[in-house]
Amino acid sequence: MEETKISQKNDLWTNMELGLIPDEEVRRLMKIEIEKRIEWGTKPTQQQQLAQLLDFTKSLRGMKMATELDKLDSKLYETPHSFNQILSGSTLKESSGLYTDVTTTMDEASIKMMDLYCERANIKDGQTILDLGCGPGPLVFHIAKKYSNCKITGVTNAFSQKESILEECKKLSLSNVEIILADVTSLDMETTFDRVFVIGLIEHMKNFELFLRKISKWMKDDAVLFLEHFCHKSFSYHGEPLSEDDWYAKNFFAPGTLVIPSATCLLYFQEDVTVMDHWFLSGNHFARTNEEMLKGIDGNIEETKDIFVSFYGINEAEAVKIINWWRLFCITGAELFSYNNGEEWFISQLLFKKK
Secondary structure, eight states, X not given: OHHHHHHHHHHHHHHHHTTOSOHHHHHHHHHHHHHHXXXXXXXXXXXXXXXXXXXXXXXHHTSOSOOOGGGSOHHHHSOOHHHHHHHHTTTTOOSOOOOOSTTOOHHHHHHHHHHHHHHHHTOXXXXXXXXXXXXXXXXXXXXXXXXXXXEEEEEESOHHHHHHHHHHHHHHTOOSEEEEESOTTTOOOOOXXXXXXXXXXXXXXXXXXHHHHHHHTTEEEEEEEEEEEEEESSOOEESOXXXXXXXXXXXXXXXXXXXXXXXXGGGGOOSSEEEEEEEEEOHHHHHHHHHHHHHHHHTTHHHHHHHHHHHHTOOHHHHHHHHHHHHHHHHHHHHHHHGGGGTSXXXXXEEEEEO
């Protein structure tokens, strides 16, 4: 009986990858997974909720800085530049944009959010900037173009991202950019910087204390660190399946590669850096970003299929499965961050100074 139950769940995911489950049904099923996670993480009293957070932070301190990073799905990070443009628009920003009204476009929202980063980090022209986990380079390009006297160093562990960033820098005649291909957990460098950005990276770490200590060594004495992560309002957790039925947690991030901190979790890791300021942004911004990404894919299905066939060296059927994987990624992300009107899972931004 148990084998049949598991098989049915595997069949569900297979059918999702094949595009056989309607979007509205996927959204309904995702809401069920969301409610299971909330029920699992929510404690009866505030004291019990706090105890859960303190136990979680204590457990992280006993771990390696990160585990299983080599198991992160290549579909997320080794992606062709042409697909990144379809997915994220001209800025290539894959994390949340800032949607100030219903007419805001994806490109406008991405620029607004990166302007907000720069404002909150108090960037001045001429500073040295480190962007850890720079992805396809949206913030690297944004700062390099807006602050021409800044020297920007981006770090990525994806070869395709480094190559596409350097190629784009040549096209844009940007001479103030350096890209380092490295796993940030093992990166060793003597250089220090005026500003450090960590956008959507700490979720792939485990021991936040060791990670922030490492970053602090790359900060000048008067430097600041701007860090953005997504969070749950009350509880922290590892992004691993609650049960065999948990198709969502099983199929996007490999076990050991994702941590979702609570809204206040990082306040308990101030051994080497000190929080100067802290902000929250509604999850609706990230939900809208995911919906816009979905529109981008749906408006370019045939082009995306051709891109995947060429880039990955696969047949059309396999390319369609990757397209459906990305569609599912966007749909589930939109449902997660829009739940409870964006007040359940949302965006946390922190500004740290070096101790």
